[in-house]
């Protein structure tokens with residue numbers, strides 16, 4: 001049967017392995033990774049001292065070991081709060097650590113009681129397990145479609161809460177409750193093993209979350225334009241083909257509009273490239289705010305954008321384009337927060353509604369031809385295409 005020293009040694013080894021793995025994602029830019037690294041360093045020290053510190057000075061065996069353990073779990077809590085952009089509550093947690101240290105010293109030097117120390121440590125650990133579980137649960141709206149890393153971590157935090165609560169209860173209920181940390185009764189070893197192993201397991205959950213966040217960031221970068229956040233050309237085509245199939249199946253209309261900012265070159269040449277960038281970003285934000293949630297705005301390149309409007313016929317698409325032009329294209333240039341001026345260039349729009357069995361490329365081409373007409377007819381206007389083109 002595994003003894004308590006064996007359990008602490010394995011837990012220390014697991015923390016060491018976790019350090020090596022977490023270190024490999026330290027440059028992932030996911031907030032919380034460095035705190036997770038610190039948590040495992042502290043956990044490694046705590047488990048080592050719990051296992052072998054009794055041969056050292058009592059202050060190291062009791063105060064230092066317990067403080068490292070609690071600091072490790074506080075750092076884990078901060079990690080999970082950072083994962084979900086919650087404030088780390090550093091000052092509050094430092095106060096918790098100080099109170100803990102005072103209590104442990106009191107139950108060591110003032111009134112030497114193993115039970116009192118056990119209750120203190122396990123109550124803290126149960127509270128931290130609960131706090132981590134609540135943090136993960138409260139952020140469920142931000143869990144991506146792949147929920148596994150979040151459910152895994154939530155379960156590990158719940159096991160920590162239940163395990164430590166059970167340990168405290170058993171200390172009062174059982175006649176053979178342990179009198180020292182290294183008491184070799186089966187249930188003492190079992191509970192210590194559960195407590196010691198769940199933190200590396202929680203780290204594993206954290207790593208799964210980091211991995212998920214890295215994948216989400218990569219997916220976002222591949223599918224969105226870096227400057228404006230609009231859908232990338234590639235993603236827009238994928239969405240277009242999907243919506244086209246859907247429109248066919250449900251026998252619904254599908255419209256697109258191609259929007260091109262007027263005289264962007266003049267803005268860049270007169271006010272600088274940064275001003276041009278800001279005009280593009282501002283344009284996307286303004287258009288997005290005025291579209292339905294079911295519409296898609298993509299950047300096709302330069303100052304040309306495309307909007308895909310499912311379930312929209314031509315008259316509706318034209319009125320949407322005119323509304324956008326009226327509300328955004330005719331806005332005055334505004335003084336921005338940093339004292340500069342945000343340019344609101346006007347734009348030209350080509351609109352097309354899908355003809356029966358028409359391909360997505362042909363639909364886009366017709367809208368593009370209509371845009372060209374709008375440009376040569378004087379810009380800042382909407383032109384609709386009704387002519388089918390012979391493109392398959």
Ligand SMILES: Nc1nc2c(ncn2[C@@H]2O[C@H](COP(=O)(O)OP(=O)(O)OP(=O)(O)O)[C@@H](O)[C@H]2O)c(=O)[nH]1
Pocket residue numbers: 227260261262263264265266268272273274275276277278280301302303375379
């Ligand atoms: N600042 C900035 N400018 C861009 C970006 N992409 C394209 N442009 C500029 O947008 C301009 C696009 O030129 P065109 O569409 O040919 O012409 P235009 O000046 O907008 O004039 P019309 O479209 O004919 O009204 C070029 O000067 C590009 O340098 C970008 O990401 N940032």
